[in-house]
Amino acid sequence: MPRHAKNTIFILVILTIFLLVVIIISSDPNSKIHSVYKVLSVPVQAVQKGASNLATGIKDRFEAIGSYTDLINENKRLKEEVDKLQGYKNRNEQLETENQELRALLELKDYYQEYDLIAANIIAKDVTDWYNEFTLDAGTQEGVYIGCPVITSKGLVGIVSKVSAHTCKVMTLVDEQNVIMARISRSNELVRLRGMTPENYEYLLKLDRISASSDLYVGDLLVTAESGGVYPKGIAIGTVIEISTIAETETRYAIVEPLVNLPKISEVYILSLPEKARITEDKE
Structure with a gap:
């Protein structure tokens, strides 16, 4: 320093x-x-x-x-x-x-005391038409057979159309090939429902051949009828959302919306009659 x-x-x-x-x-x-x-x-x-x-x-x-x-x-x-x-x-x-x-x-x-309820999951859907047909993880080994009704707690889903040992295919109620005899819940009048070609991803049913005297209103609930022996009576199907008239023929038809939301379901119940009951029903 x-x-x-x-x-x-x-x-x-x-x-x-x-x-x-x-x-x-x-x-x-x-x-x-x-x-x-x-x-x-x-x-x-x-x-x-x-x-x-x-x-x-x-x-x-x-x-x-x-x-x-x-x-x-x-x-x-x-x-x-x-x-x-x-x-x-x-x-x-x-x-x-x-x-x-x-x-x-x-x-x-x-x-549905006379039926066995088989719980099943949707494991696949038709790639060409997702809501007209799908596959469940239950088959003959679980008691499933062709013609079994398929439901949820809300109402009808469809019917078993094909079956293997452990899987089955279901044709839904909105498939064009599906014809369902139904009744108007309010009046008990017998009517016929068909599946419709989906438009704008709306999956609906058509009620045709409505008679002039038919007592039908928007909001009416439709349930399965006992006619035909395909479905047990009383399963809820859907509600009327539109009633129209064809001008040329002056005939009326109605559009019905299913109660079951098909795009959102993942689990269903299959109604299966016990084998003895099936044999008796076939003889009749």
């Missing part, structure tokens, strides 16, 4: 010590040099005030940082609570759905 730098540091140290001694001595009110203390205390107090303000500012900054960290942690905790509550809600909804399905199954078993 250069000599003049050492001298400068030495002088500053001596001056600092001298000022401290003067301040200490002059701080006594009875001291003859008390006036010196008053003069020196002004800049010292200014420095103290500045240092105090700086310390307070630093403290406030750290407290603000601490509060922000607390807010982040609280926000994270609340998000975890929301996720947990959403999980409980989803689970409760799932349990409620399962309970509804079980209650519906018990009601179906009670209503």
Whole structure:
């Protein structure tokens, strides 16, 4: 270190010590040099005030940082609570759905006592026409045979058209080849339903040959009739959503919307008569 730098540091140290001694001595009110203390205390107090303000500012900054960290942690905790509550809600909804399905199954078993109810899952759909035909994971080994009605708790789905050992194909009620004898639930009038070619992905049924005296209204519920021996009577089919008249022939027809939402079903029930009952029915 250069000599003049050492001298400068030495002088500053001596001056600092001298000022401290003067301040200490002059701080006594009875001291003859008390006036010196008053003069020196002004800049010292200014420095103290500045240092105090700086310390307070630093403290406030750290407290603000601490509060922000607390807010982040609280926000994270609340998000975890929301996720947990959403999980409980989803689970409760799932349990409620399962309970509804079980209650519906018990009601179906009670209503169709002469049938065995075989639960089945849809495992494949016709790639050319998804809602006219699909495949179930139940076959002859489970008691399924050609002609078994297929339903859900809401109503009719279709009929088994092909069967193998452990799978079967179902022709749905909206297939054009499907003809269903039905009754208007309100009036018990016998009518005939046919599947319709889907338009704009709307899968509907057509009620044709409506007589002039027919008591039919929009909103009427149609159920399967006992005629034909294909379906047991009373299975809900759908509701009338439109009634129109063909001008040339002045004949009326109606459009019926199935109660079962075909695009959304994944599980169904197959109504299977026990073998003895089937033999008796065939003889009749």
